[in-house]
Amino acid sequence: MTEAPPGADTTVAVHYSPYDYAIHEDPYPTYARLRVQAPLYRNEELDFWALARHRDVLGAFRNPTQLSNRFGVSLDPAVYGPQAERGMSFLAMDPPRHTRMRSLVSKAFTPKRVAEMEGRVRAIARDHIEAALERGSFDFVTDFAGRLPMDVISEMIGLPVADRAEVRRLADLLVHRDADVFDIPRAGLEAAVVLAGYFEGVIAERRAGGRFEDLTSALLEAEIDGDRLSDDEVISFLFLMAVAGNETTTKLLANAWFWGWRFPDERAKALTHPGRVSDWVEETLRFDTSTQMLLRVTTGEVELCGTVLPDSARVLLLLGSANRDEMVFPEPDRFDLDRDTSKLVSFGSGRHFCLGAALARLEARVGLTELVTTVADYDVDAEHAERVHSINVRGFAHLPTTVTRRR
Numbered sequence: 001m002t003e004a005p006p007g008a009d010t011t012v013a014v015h016y017s018p019y020d021y022a023i024h025e026d027p028y029p030t031y032a033r034l035r036v037q038a039p040l041y042r043n044e045e046l047d048f049w050a051l052a053r054h055r056d057v058l059g060a061f062r063n064p065t066q067l068s069n070r071f072g073v074s075l076d077p078a079v080y081g082p083q084a085e086r087g088m089s090f091l092a093m094d095p096p097r098h099t100r101m102r103s104l105v106s107k108a109f110t111p112k113r114v115a116e117m118e119g120r121v122r123a124i125a126r127d128h129i130e131a132a133l134e135r136g137s138f139d140f141v142t143d144f145a146g147r148l149p150m151d152v153i154s155e156m157i158g159l160p161v162a163d164r165a166e167v168r169r170l171a172d173l174l175v176h177r178d179a180d181v182f183d184i185p186r187a188g189l190e191a192a193v194v195l196a197g198y199f200e201g202v203i204a205e206r207r208a209g210g211r212f213e214d215l216t217s218a219l220l221e222a223e224i225d226g227d228r229l230s231d232d233e234v235i236s237f238l239f240l241m242a243v244a245g246n247e248t249t250t251k252l253l254a255n256a257w258f259w260g261w262r263f264p265d266e267r268a269k270a271l272t273h274p275g276r277v278s279d280w281v282e283e284t285l286r287f288d289t290s291t292q293m294l295l296r297v298t299t300g301e302v303e304l305c306g307t308v309l310p311d312s313a314r315v316l317l318l319l320g321s322a323n324r325d326e327m328v329f330p331e332p333d334r335f336d337l338d339r340d341t342s343k344l345v346s347f348g349s350g351r352h353f354c355l356g357a358a359l360a361r362l363e364a365r366v367g368l369t370e371l372v373t374t375v376a377d378y379d380v381d382a383e384h385a386e387r388v389h390s391i392n393v394r395g396f397a398h399l400p401t402t403v404t405r406r407r
Ligand code: HEM
Pocket: 069, 073, 090, 091, 092, 102, 153, 240, 241, 244, 245, 246, 248, 249, 252, 289, 290, 291, 294, 345, 346, 347, 348, 349, 351, 352, 353, 354, 355, 356, 357, 359, 360
């Protein structure tokens, strides 16, 4: 039986909304109460259900026939519904279309292809670290964590160096949410239009016959059963890369830096033994994952936690909560590099399992290893740190830090 968290008043009904700025600050006490009081939570106002326990979240990932991705993975009205795939590509599709697109793109993400990228990832990480270390104090997000994944993805899809900062700025606007606005703010919608226009240009250049060796060209040329992807399909894929491949990894890097700072004994393990950086990455993924929740839609009546949900019900899978479930992770609120993290659900499971998981892990391991081998120790200015306000993604927009170089 799951225990109530210390100090929790179980007589008061628990309230959860992913739009709530207090949830962005610290969702974990609320998750703990949901797991005890309402493992299948109902929010009438926003018309969703939410699953909080590890067992149920995993079960939902593995039940894609009854819990569909076809309306996307976000609650936001602007991207929820059949139009979701315009910005989320095959993440917002079910078979057979999901299978068709995923199989085309997977070739770029095989373990072999990802391992081959290690040298480039290291070189990019070193460049950014050198520039930041020269200043001693810098913003971990804008000077490092935001740049490494953007550069890696940009090289994969073929975006010129000069355009990357602007693409990242637009991608940031896409995921930002204003307090108490239950949708994508105007700036985010405008950013989407600008980004779509920019991607159209990227595609037009390749259609015009330029010689490019990148994932975008490979997608434009790929044929499945005599069929080619349309420009709109390729644009949607580029959107997915800019958000799924970029934002989440940026957040992972900065979350690792922050929690390492908050727990000096754990940080010391990685600083003294760089071989332990992988444990630091895995425990960060478990303890405070970038993707906090994902949406599914029922395809008929479905029984969850003993309740029968109707057709077309919206169900949130709370990944951040599943990763703190005491039934699976003893003392879940302890940040501990020595624990078994093999059951974390940060990359999902089943049909939509994160295609970029190996790449994200590689970037985090290489980026943080380059840091701990250059830096003797570091400090974080938590007072001036700023969180992103997003309903799916958790992490920092700014994380000021000061580092001491190794002699
Ligand atoms: C820490 C970093 C990352 C996290 C936490 C993360 C998390 C996730 C999760 C939870 C899903 C499953 C979505 C679902 O079940 O509906 C997913 C899917 C996906 N991710 Fe990631 N991701 C990360 C990095 C990346 C990177 C670096 C890339 C690519 C460069 C990427 C590309 C994708 C794609 C293409 C999908 C859709 C797969 C499908 O629908 O078949 N992700 N990611």
